[in-house]
Amino acid sequence: xxxxxxxxxxxxxxxxxxxxxxxxxxxxxxxxxxxxxxxxxxxxxxxxxxxxxxxxxxxxxxxxxxxxxxxxxxxxxxxxxxxxxxxxxxxxxxxxxxxxxxxxxxxxxxxxxxxxxxxxxxxxxxxxxxxxxxxxxxxxxxxxxxxxxxxxxxxxxxx
Amino acid sequence: xxxxxxxxxxxxxxxxxxxxxxxxxxxxxxxxxxxxxxxxxxxxxxxxxxxxxxxxxxxxxxxxxxxxxxxxxxxxxxxxxxxxxxxxxxxxxxxxxxxxxxxxxxxxxxxxxxxxxxxxxxxxxxxxxxxxxxxxxxxxxxxxxxxxxxxxxxxxxxxxxxxxxxxxxxxxxxxxxxxxxxxxxxxxxxxxxxxxxxxxxxxxxxxxxxxxxxxxxxxxxxxxxxxxxxxxxxxxx
Numbered sequence: 524x525x526x527x528x529x530x531x532x533x534x535x536x537x538x539x540x541x542x543x544x545x546x547x548x549x550x551x552x553x554x555x556x557x558x559x560x561x562x563x564x565x566x567x568x569x570x571x572x573x574x575x576x577x578x579x580x581x582x583x584x585x586x587x588x589x590x591x592x593x594x595x596x597x598x599x600x601x602x603x604x605x606x607x608x609x610x611x612x613x614x615x616x617x618x619x620x621x622x623x624x625x626x627x628x629x630x631x632x633x634x635x636x637x638x639x640x641x642x643x644x645x646x647x648x649x650x651x652x653x654x655x656x657x658x659x660x661x662x663x664x665x666x667x668x669x670x671x672x673x674x675x676x677x678x679x680x681x682x
Numbered sequence: 683x684x685x686x687x688x689x690x691x692x693x694x695x696x697x698x699x700x701x702x703x704x705x706x707x708x709x710x711x712x713x714x715x716x717x718x719x720x721x722x723x724x725x726x727x728x729x730x731x732x733x734x735x736x737x738x739x740x741x742x743x744x745x746x747x748x749x750x751x752x753x754x755x756x757x758x759x760x761x762x763x764x765x766x767x768x769x770x771x772x773x774x775x776x777x778x779x780x781x782x783x784x785x786x787x788x789x790x791x792x793x794x795x796x797x798x799x800x801x802x803x804x805x806x807x808x809x810x811x812x813x814x815x816x817x818x819x820x821x822x823x824x825x826x827x828x829x830x831x832x833x834x835x836x837x838x839x840x841x842x843x844x845x846x847x848x849x850x851x852x853x854x855x856x857x858x859x860x861x862x863x864x865x866x867x868x869x870x871x872x873x874x875x876x877x878x879x880x881x882x883x884x885x886x887x888x889x890x891x892x893x894x895x896x897x898x899x900x901x902x903x904x905x906x907x908x909x910x911x912x913x914x915x916x917x918x919x
Contacts, residue, residue, distance in 0.1 A: 564760040571763070582905045583824045585762035589901055592766035597773070610771055619764035622757065623893075626883040627726050628707045629758045632751035633822050634730040634844040636837055638737055639744050643811075643838060650805035654815060655842065658798035659849045662819060662876035663857060666790035666899075670868040673785040 560618025567592045693740050699750030706732040719887055721855045726880055727848045758879070765897035772894045779867050787899065790875040791906045794819035795914045809919055814838040816915055817907050818846045821878040824904045828911050843878065850877020851884035866892040874899030
């Protein structure tokens with residue numbers, strides 16, 4: 524795996540450990556770490572997009588990238604086991620948690636697209652809003668029901 | 683340059699709309715915090731309302747807005763990849779729940795499409811709207827591709843997807859609490875399956891395990907719905 528050095532826990536080069544001593548060198552290392560983590564996320568997405576297009580896979584590129592990064596982390600763990608906080612504090616761990624903390628924000632631009640369809644939406648407002656509310660509630664119920672039923676059935680701890 | 687001309691200039695620049703998007707979100711998020719993350723005070727919904735009002739007030743079209751907002755929109759891709767980290771950190775829990783997840787995925791994906799199309803069809807929505815509605819529980823990029831390949835209107839689908847996400851994020855917590863469901867793996871899985879990334883973002887604010895399972899459900903549904911959508915639509919319409 525080419526990406527292995529990117530998963531190195533921080534502290535190796537001074538950043539993250541003994542936080543008070545933030546020297547110029549460790550500040551640079553921290554910045555480099557963020558960029559390395561973000562680069563690994565972009566690389567996984569890029570390979571995912573290439574595979575999705577190239578092989579005509581039904582899954583979208585970022586979802587394949589998600590699978591690739593998970594497999595990469597699992598492979599890395601068999602080669603050199605990492606404790607949970609080492610994963611969380613690794614370059615890619617910090618970049619990932621930073622991005623996920625802002626996940627809600629990323630839906631705003633697509634959501635504002637509603638302004639373009641005010642006419643069409645208004646015309647079918649009742650049908651669409653009822654369909655969305657009823658369907659979302661039913662989907663939540665059916666999904667959680669199927670999950671818990673099968674878990675109980677196979678004798679999971681939920682029983 | 684007088685202030686009116688300065689404003690006319692600024693409102694056409696990407697910088698202005700990127701700033702407005704972040705600013706609107708911070709206001710919305712502060713409101714959600716004041717409301718102690720009550721589900722009804724949904725930061726995505728409030729941000730969209732604030733930005734949409736600003737667009738209307740300034741007479742700006744969506745294309746101009748998106749030139750600035752695309753930088754935020756772009757991050758959805760790497761953020762989806764980033765779900766691998768919490769997924770990996772909870773791999774043991776995921777392995778334990780493999781069979782329940784498969785069952786919930788198939789049941790949920792079918793119910794999401796059939797129920798939405800059936801209700802809208804009964805209320806007289808035309809075929810093109812039904813096609814655009816069918817993939818509404820899947821993450822926006824995938825749903826738009828499904829809609830396009832089956833003859834729907836992708837931008838309408840994007841709007842319905844976001845609305846579904848907001849509705850799911852608002853109702854999931856009160857619903858699961860009312861049903862006294864304390865299995866956060868099951869709760870999160872339902873949130874991510876029914877309402878994709880917005881449900882996942884909500885799940886992460888409630889419980890980290892719920893967030894992980896929501897992310898998995900979102901990813902799996904993005905694979906299953908494109909396969910099932912043509913079958914379900916052919917059968918229903």
